[in-house]
Amino acid sequence: MKLILLGAPGAGKGTQATRIAAKYNIVHISTGDIFRANIKGGTEIGKLAKSYIDAGKLVPDEVTCDIVKDRLNWDDVKGGYLLDGFPRSLFQAEELSKFADIDLCLNLEVDPALIMDRICGRRVCACGESYHVSTLGGKTTCAKCGKELYTREDDNPETVKARLDTYNKMTAPLIDFYAAKNKLATVVCGTKTPDEVFEAVCRVLDK
Ligand code: ADP
Numbered sequence: 580m581k582l583i584l585l586g587a588p589g590a591g592k593g594t595q596a597t598r599i600a601a602k603y604n605i606v607h608i609s610t611g612d613i614f615r616a617n618i619k620g621g622t623e624i625g626k627l628a629k630s631y632i633d634a635g636k637l638v639p640d641e642v643t644c645d646i647v648k649d650r651l652n653w654d655d656v657k658g659g660y661l662l663d664g665f666p667r668s669l670f671q672a673e674e675l676s677k678f679a680d681i682d683l684c685l686n687l688e689v690d691p692a693l694i695m696d697r698i699c700g701r702r703v704c705a706c707g708e709s710y711h712v713s714t715l716g717g718k719t720t721c722a723k724c725g726k727e728l729y730t731r732e733d734d735n736p737e738t739v740k741a742r743l744d745t746y747n748k749m750t751a752p753l754i755d756f757y758a759a760k761n762k763l764a765t766v767v768c769g770t771k772t773p774d775e776v777f778e779a780v781c782r783v784l785d786k
């Protein structure tokens with residue numbers, strides 16, 4: 580299975596991606612995670628990406644496409660993969676179609692009014708788990724692995740606003756792009772819990 584996970588920032592792509600990858604035994608590829616790993620490692624790509632990420636803008640298409648194209652050449656993706664956060668522009672979608680044959684684009688539709696609180700209240704762990712402060716009851720460590728939780732640097736109101744603008748302008752057109760190819764499935768998240776969203780996602784993927 581070759582999937583794309585589409586959705587605004589804060590839609591819960593990361594949370595659902597982890598679960599989908601585990602249940603369907605496919606590789607989870609997050610361009611955001613790749614960029615953050617590069618920033619942490621102090622690479623050239625990291626240095627370039629940081630300025631865009633901090634501003635809530637897209638890292639240039641050519642750089643991003645090269646990274647994904649290269650990643651899809653690894654042996655581990657032969658059994659299928661899930662792209663989380665890629666493509667994020669029409670250019671990227673057109674490029675992707677030149678080197679990959681995607682089965683389905685799963686669009687997570689979230690209420691825009693909830694996004695700001697969701698993202699600004701997000702606390703993440705290096706292991707990949709994420710939480711919302713409202714459910715932590717004052718705890719500051721990860722329930723899964725015990726490490727200290729932290730707030731992503733781009734999870735502040737100003738950057739979130741820019742990320743939403745970028746999503747609306749650059750990424751939202753991909754909904755029509757994949758619908759026109761008959762490859763779009765939308766899951767409406769509303770006020771569903773992550774478990775409930777995952778159930779709806781599985782209903783789509785099991786078809
Ligand atoms: P979110 O979906 O919550 O905004 P991500 O971790 O997917 O978080 O992305 C964080 C940032 O990394 C984005 O705001 C953007 O700057 C950069 N980024 C991630 N994926 C891409 C991509 N496909 N193209 C360009 N920039 C990207």
Ligand code: ZN
Pocket residue numbers: 704705706707708721722723724725726
């Ligand atoms: Zn953890």
